[in-house]
Amino acid sequence: MPNKTKRMLVLLLIILKEAGPTAACSSSCSSDCDCSSRGLTSVPQDLPTTMTQLYLHGNDITNLSRSDFSRYRSLTTLELHYNQISMIHNKTFHNLTSLTQLYLHDNRLTSLTSDMFAGLDKLQTLFLYQNHLTVLPGGIFAGLNQLWRLWLTGNQLNTLPADIFAGLGSLQSLYLSQNQLTSVTTGMFARLSNLHSLSVSQNYLTTLTADIFRGIRNLRYLYLSQNHLSTLSAAIFEGLGNLQTLYLSENHITSLPADIFMGLDNLQYLYLHQNQITLPADIFVGIGKLQSLHLI
CATH class of the missing domain: 3.80.10.10 (Ribonuclease Inhibitor)
Structure with a gap:
């Protein structure tokens, strides 16, 4: 290829490189x-x-x-x-x-x-x-x-x-x-029937009503970590049979009801670490698909 042609091609490439970004934000963009x-x-x-x-x-x-x-x-x-x-x-x-x-x-x-x-x-x-x-x-x-x-x-x-x-x-x-957030109102999530992922972690929640998650039956991922929760109702996860991942870590939980996880047949990942929990011996009965459990 003649040197003159090479120089012209190089010059053309430089022009295109310089013009490209400008053209992308002008009347000529598509x-x-x-x-x-x-x-x-x-x-x-x-x-x-x-x-x-x-x-x-x-x-x-x-x-x-x-x-x-x-x-x-x-x-x-x-x-x-x-x-x-x-x-x-x-x-x-x-x-x-x-x-x-x-x-x-x-x-x-x-x-x-x-x-x-x-x-x-x-x-x-x-x-x-x-x-x-x-x-x-x-x-x-x-x-x-x-x-x-x-x-x-x-x-x-x-x-x-x-x-x-x-x-x-x-x-x-x-x-x-x-x-x-220091609280979430009962019924706030009730009609979110297609919700798959809900995170209210890293807030200042101290309590949650027993029916706060009622109605969101398709929930797969629930993040409640890094709050100020100390107790949870035995019925709080009732109806969440599709739940796969549950984060309760880094709260102030000292105890959990023995049947709190009953019905969570699809739960695979459970995070309870950095609490001060005393757990009932049979608390994990019924969650046979559990793959990962974090307690410490």
Whole structure:
């Protein structure tokens, strides 16, 4: 190959390398627009109105308003994590009726309005973890009938409205760990019949009512570790016959009822370590599928 041709090819490769990332966040990007980690302080308004996926994570955006996304009504995925967002104005996401994935985690949100997610009836994933939320308004998740992942880990929530999860019948994964919850209301999880994974670990729970998990019969994974629990009702796990993993470690439990694990026919992993428990001799009778038991 002649040297001149080689030089031209090298030059072309350099141009393509330099132009690639810019084109990914411009009017020339296709259905996927990657505007991540560019030092942006606002949402670009020169992107294709027909794009379906917009990646804005890792920027310096501090607030969002309705006009930011009014042009982008075809979005199905919107990634806004790892910004500096502290304010989301009313109806910011109002026109995004096709949205299925919304990532708002690792920002600086302290509060959300009750109609923040109104109209997002196709939403399947909502990540709000690692923010500074102290309270959630009642009805904030109303209408999110297709939601199956809701992660609220790592906020400062100390209480939740009793009906906060009402209507979320499709929910499969709910993470409430690393908050400041001192109690959860009876019936809060009652209609989450498709829930597979529930975490309320690393909170300040001292007691749980006997029927707190009633109704979530498809639960596979339950995380209750690193709370302040000292006693549990014998009936607390009643109806959880599909449970496979149970974390009760790092609490203040001193004793457990002899029949507390009765009916947990599919339990495989049980974590009881870092408590001060005196166990009845027959407490593990009936959980024949147990593979891993942590007591110390």
